[in-house]
Amino acid sequence: MKNFAQLIKTLDTSNKTNVKVEALTEYFRHASDKDKVWTIAILSHRRPPRPVNTTLLRQWASELANIPLWLFEDSYHIVGDLAETIALVIPTTENQSDKSLSEYVEEMIMLKTKTEQEKREYLHQNWLALNYYERFVFTKLITGSFRIGVSQKLMTRALARVTEMDEDILAHKLMGDWDPQRITFQKLVLDEKPADMLSKPYPFYLAYALEGDVQDLGNPDEWSAEHKWDGIRSQTILRNGQMYVWSRGEELVTDKYPEFQSFLNVIPDGTVIDGEILPWVEGSVGSFNDLQTRIGRKTVSPALLKKVPVIIKAYDLLEWKGKDIRELPYEKRRELLEGMIEGVKDFNLPLQLSERISFETWEDALREKERAREVRSEGLMFKRKDSPYLVGRKKGDWWKWKLDPYSIDAVLTYAMRGSGRRANLFTDYTFALWQDNENGEKELVTFAKAYSGLTDKEFRMVDDFIKKNTLERFGPVRSVTPKLVFEIGFEGIALSGRHKSGVATRFPRILRWRTDKTIEEANTIDDLKALIPR
Template sequence: MKEFAQLIRKLDSTNKTKVKVEALAEYFTNAYDTDKVWTIAILSHRRPPRPVNTTLLREWASEIAAIPLWLFEESYHIVGDLAETIALVIPASQRKMNISLTDVLKDLISLKSKSEKEKKAYLFEHWQSFSYYERFVFTKFITGGFRIGISQKLMTRSLSNATGIDEDILAYKLMGNWDPNTISFQELVLEEKQSDAFSKPYPFYLAYALEGEPEKLGSTSQWFAEHKWDGIRSQMIFRNGEIFVWSRGEELVTDKYPEFADLLNYIPDGTVIDGEILPFPNETIGTFNDLQKRIGRKTVSRKLLNSYPVIVKAYDLLEWNGKDIRSRPFEQRRKLLEDLVKPLSSDPSLPIDLSETMSFDSWSEFVRERSLSREKKSEGLMLKRRDSPYLVGRKKGDWWKWKVDPLTIDAVLTYAMRGHGRRSNLFTDYTFGLWSINPEGDKELVTFAKAYSGLTDEEFRKVDAWIKKNTLERFGPVRSVTPQLVFEIAFEGIALSGRHKSGVATRFPRILRWRTDKSIEQANTLEDLKNLIP
């Protein structure tokens, strides 16, 4: 645990990628093998379930620090991070604990089933026996919010430096449904096992956002376009007489989409298809809100299958006849995919369709097609070079995502909270409202979205100063403010929702600009927002 905490201290103290890679590589070279496995798990988001809720953590931390809970809460909202606040306020002790990272994490797994009294005693003992960084890391494990600016790619590169194993091979090895509780470092990283290949996906190839005009990409003859679908990126693997469905988040989701098992009778072994899982109610592409009805469900009932069916939009072929074909040009892979999927797309009983590729003679035609994106239930276009191989991770040059301009609405600031990290001393997390007008003409502001990005540092400081002078009420960390400031809010998608007071759910809302030129009377209405729903 001490060695892992020191690693986090090193990573936390630098923004230089080279230094981070060297620190991780040194750790992977010297740490115990069991700790290496758990470190890989933690850095690839395989964390144990949270054993204690944050309400109890705050209460117990204020008790052991011998300070009032209100003072702890104020400190927390200034610091902006619960684990860091707890690590700071709990006094150092002469007691020292020498325990491995593996033992700590196994303890936390078993702690979940313990009584509240046992949990409290365990936390008190460990909080008081750890150094600052050990206490910080330990509490991060409990809260489940372990984010330290280390990407999967950076972690894989460091592991490659420590083991001498190629990065692409490691990326493949670390995908899948492995359990740090049961797998050894030898099995996970060092050993070559043929059976692993049956279920594992390939590392996903990701596109960069296209900024500026597309003409800079050169001749249109080099490019295919297809619509960028708003679903769950996935790979469907047909091997050894079975189907395995993986999400881009490296989660095996086969059991969540049982309808895909029907494809086993039509798609041969040794096939891997890259595509997008989309909601398909009434045999038409639905909204992401529809898809959320399927995401995270532990059981998929017949009613759910009938109410919210899904399909996969296939857009690439990564393996064919048992051979990895990612190095072949995209144009060749697409031809094989079309020969396979086109005959199946015509059968409405099969949950698969081909994502159409398009080619145009001029960039203006690409622009025209992009303008139809929302009408076609997509987020914009993907531009793919005809001769591009299927690479690993996010690479510039061959694949670009060219999203449509966001939808926008002018809304009124109604509530505010302090931000996190370097903005923890400022009110930067905002809630916005739109006018709801009843038949008698009376109107009120109804909240519809939250956003915390889009302003400059200077603008955030100005809004923060205004909020502190115009607070109406306080609800814990939340302040209601005088309705006066108007902001233009951008978002990617919109759908009706019974879970929101406004009746509408927006996707990826953010602040586009502060409308200092508008009064609240000029802000939009909920009706205006609903009129944006396609």
């Protein structure tokens, strides 16, 4: 655990890529194989299940620190991170632990079945046996909220240095459905077993956002364009008579989309399709809100299948007839994809081609982008015609040109403290819009929460206003005198029976502080609903 905690400290305190890769490389050179596997798992978000709920963690930490629970809770609100608060309030002792990372993780897994008293004793014993940063990392693992500033790409680069294996091959090996409790480092990384690759997806190729002038891309003839669909990025794999569907988040979601079983025995074996899972409601692309009714469901009922059917909009072919074709130029891969879809069109599969957009000038492309919301897309994708399918996010060949966000002027009504470096400021806000109540009087109705978009100076100014204009306190939440107006941007919008406003917005954030507007000039719920695509 000491070495792993030191690794995490280095990764967490540096923003230099070379420093992070070097730290990972040295760690993987000297760690045991078991610790290597668990480190790979933890850094790729395969964390063990949380064995203790946070209510008990807070209670037991305050007991060990010999402070009242209210003081612990106040400290937690200021610090903004539970594991860091626990690491700070529990006194450091002369005790030390030589247990490895894998020993700790295996104990945490077993802890889930223990009694509350056994869990309490285990935590007290280990909190006192670790120094501050070790205790912080240990508690992060217990809470299951372990996030650290390192990409899988950097971890793969470090492993490539240690094993002298190709980075792309390693990236492929680390994807898929493997269990850190049951797999060895030899089998996960070093062994070559074709059968193990049967269900594995390829690492996704990711586009950069186009922020400058689209004409900077050069000659339009060198580029292919299509709509950027707002669904779930996926790879659909057909190998050896089996089908697998993977999301971009490396989650195997085959059972969530039983419609795609119809691909078997129709689409040729040895095919991997890169595309977007989209809701297909009444013969057209639905909203992301429609798709959310199926995301996270343990079982998909026949009624839900009928209410929100889905399709795949296919835009690339990565494997064809058992051969990896990612090195082929994009134009050639598209030609094969279009031929494949044409060959199965009579089978009425839930599979459609993401059509390429014909444009001769960048002005033509702009006109198509401006009608993107009509077809339920977020904008356009540009792909260089001669580009191979690469790994991860690479600049140069794939660009996404997104629409400007929807926006609305809203009133700040509630606030909470932020987290991390903003834990001492009120930076998490709730916003409201005007609506006529049953008596015909105007009232503010909440519709969205946002916590990003202001400068540090602006956050401090708003924080000062909140502290001076608090109306009521509800635990960590404060209601605020309605006076400040902000322009709120968001990517998507749909009707929703789960929200008081009747509307759900996607990815809301603050675009600017409208110091030029009074609250009477803020928008209404009807204005918000008018933005919903028809």
